[in-house]
Amino acid sequence: MKKTEFVKNVTNIVRGYEKDGEKLFDVTLKETDAYMNAFKEAVLAAMADGEEVAWPGLVKFTVLDVAPHTARNPRSGETIDVPAKKKVKVRALGELKASV
Numbered sequence: 001m002k003k004t005e006f007v008k009n010v011t012n013i014v015r016g017y018e019k020d021g022e023k024l025f026d027v028t029l030k031e032t033d034a035y036m037n038a039f040k041e042a043v044l045a046a047m048a049d050g051e052e053v054a055w056p057g058l059v060k061f062t063v064l065d066v067a068p069h070t071a072r073n074p075r076s077g078e079t080i081d082v083p084a085k086k087k088v089k090v091r092a093l094g095e096l097k098a099s100v
Contacts, residue, residue, distance in 0.1 A: 007033050047088065057095040064089050 001009075011032040017024045046053050047063055054060040068084045092100075 003036075007036055010036070050086075054093070057093055059096060060091045060093055062089040062091070063087075 007029055011027055011029050014025050014027050014032065015023065043053050043061065047061060050063045052060065052062045064087045066085050066087055069082050071080050071082050072078070073080055
């Protein structure tokens with residue numbers, strides 16, 4: 001699913017929320033897109049600071065520190081020094097696991 005389709009789906013779901021027979025939200029595609037972009041920016045900022053980000057029942061993003069190590073080039077057999085780096089670990093949680 002592309003972002004445009006995703007934004008459209010989220011907008012339709014939000015528009016369908018009701019309480020006591022009244023619609024709770026009347027959002028536009030543009031507003032939903034802005035909320036989705038803000039969410040992305042918040043996740044990226046937190047990850048850049050090394051924080052863990054979790055959306056209960058859906059996904060958890062964790063920053064892992066990888067220590068420097070030596071590796072071997074499989075073609076030449078040459079030993080290579082690999083510098084320390086950071087990796088992102090993405091873990092599916094409860095409802096997401098169950099839905100797949």
